[in-house]
Amino acid sequence: MMIATTHTLEGHRISRYHGIVSGEAILGANIFRDIFAGIRDIVGGRSGSYEKVLRDAKQTALDDMALDAKRLGANAVIGVDLDYETIQVGASMLMVSASGTAVTIE
Numbered sequence: 001m002m003i004a005t006t007h008t009l010e011g012h013r014i015s016r017y018h019g020i021v022s023g024e025a026i027l028g029a030n031i032f033r034d035i036f037a038g039i040r041d042i043v044g045g046r047s048g049s050y051e052k053v054l055r056d057a058k059q060t061a062l063d064d065m066a067l068d069a070k071r072l073g074a075n076a077v078i079g080v081d082l083d084y085e086t087i088q089v090g091a092s093m094l095m096v097s098a099s100g101t102a103v104t105i106e
Contacts, residue, residue, distance in 0.1 A: 001075060002075070022065055025058075028093055
């Protein structure tokens with residue numbers, strides 16, 4: 001499954017548009033990671049634990065979107081957009097959504 005942020009795929013002809021597809025991932029942030037990330041923010045540096053959670057959430061959303069496209073008979077998704085949000089409902093949650101247009105390419 002080809003996935004691209006562009007609206008065309010160089011060297012490929014789009015033969016069919018299947019429609020909009022999306023995938024979402026909502027992940028909880030561990031309280032211990034929150035504490036250590038806060039300390040790291042104070043002293044400076046990158047928060048490796050949050051970066052891993054963010055990468056995992058992004059991949060989950062993209063995989064979910066690709067599965068949605070396959071169900072429609074597509075072999076590629078173009079015009080992909082990734083959105084990141086934090087949700088506060090008693091605890092920190094991270095939401096990543098991926099959306100794009102499912103297409104068949106030749």
